[in-house]
Amino acid sequence: xxxxxxxxxxxxxxxxxxxxxxxxxxxAASRLKRAQDxxxxxxxxxxxxxxxxNGLVSRVDQDAHPLLRIPEQGQGRPLLIVVTADRGLxxxxxxxxxxxxxxxxxxxxxxxxxxLGLIGRKGRDxxxxxxxxxxxxxxxxxxxxxxxxxxxxxxxxxEEFTSGRASSxxxxxxxxxxxxxxxxxxxxxxxIPRLEGEAATEAGPTVDYLYEPAPExxxxxxxxxxxxxxxxxxxxxxxxxxxxxxxxxxDAATRNSTDMIENLTLYMNKVRQxxxxxxxxxxxxxAAAR
Numbered sequence: 001x002x003x004x005x006x007x008x009x010x011x012x013x014x015x016x017x018x019x020x021x022x023x024x025x026x027x028a029a030s031r032l033k034r035a036q037d038x039x040x041x042x043x044x045x046x047x048x049x050x051x052x053x054n055g056l057v058s059r060v061d062q063d064a065h066p067l068l069r070i071p072e073q074g075q076g077r078p079l080l081i082v083v084t085a086d087r088g089l090x091x092x093x094x095x096x097x098x099x100x101x102x103x104x105x106x107x108x109x110x111x112x113x114x115x116l117g118l119i120g121r122k123g124r125d126x127x128x129x130x131x132x133x134x135x136x137x138x139x140x141x142x143x144x145x146x147x148x149x150x151x152x153x154x155x156x157x158x159e160e161f162t163s164g165r166a167s168s169x170x171x172x173x174x175x176x177x178x179x180x181x182x183x184x185x186x187x188x189x190x191x192i193p194r195l196e197g198e199a200a201t202e203a204g205p206t207v208d209y210l211y212e213p214a215p216e217x218x219x220x221x222x223x224x225x226x227x228x229x230x231x232x233x234x235x236x237x238x239x240x241x242x243x244x245x246x247x248x249x250x251d252a253a254t255r256n257s258t259d260m261i262e263n264l265t266l267y268m269n270k271v272r273q274x275x276x277x278x279x280x281x282x283x284x285x286x287a288a289a290r
């Protein structure tokens with residue numbers, strides 16, 4: 001049975017931890033609001049651009065731009081961009097992304113070499129220890145996330161694809177849905193997907209466009225910017241999802257610490273009462289012996 005001193009020391013330690021989790025929850029909540037506002041502001045433009053551009057490239061030849069070409073069989077290997085966080089204490093946020101990346105490697109690229117682009121320290125540390133081919137990595141960008149960071153990542157992916165080293169480029173990240181919910185997303189970034197069937201019909205009527213200047217000149221600027229915007233949106237989604245996951249995890253830790261303090265306090269009172277009862281019995285027994 002632990003002594004009263006040990007129980008008091010443990011209660012103080014739990015209370016100290018509870019203060020830390022409360023503070024981290026408040027910090028995550030304040031940062032979540034700013035990150036959520038940035039996601040909400042970026043989503044309409046990125047989603048509309050994705051829909052319109054995918055419908056547009058569905059009506060042109062794939063040779064109109066290198067980012068539209070589907071590589072020949074056996075040319076290059078898949079490039080997977082894994083977006084995790086730089087820190088932990090966020091529940092299963094990082095482990096879910098890493099698990100989804102592992103499933104992609106096993107199911108979508110079985111028996112094939114795969115290259116990785118790693119965003120975030122947690123994913124970088126995990127895959128580096130396992131000897132994967134890491135083409136590039138970026139750590140610490142979520143401290144002050146800017147569009148320039150997304151441009152660097154997108155340009156590196158474009159270079160891998162256009163040079164023929166990568167047959168395709170995919171993104172895996174957590175999409176922010178709500179404070180309690182994040183959705184794992186694995187989407188193809190390159191070659192730029194073409195809308196087919198009902199999706200193409202929803203994008204607009206099938207018509208021939210007149211281009212001025214030529215389609216090659218238009219796509220030369222438009223398609224790389226499209227890739228950059230989609231990467232930027234994914235980074236914003238992941239950043240907001242991280243703060244939501246961290247706030248939820250710290251809130252659960254705070255509640256658990258409260259329950260632990262109550263249980264330890266109750267147990268400490270029982271131990272103290274048992275000690276007092278034992279002392280009384282010893283006094284009474286000693287008096288009766290006389």
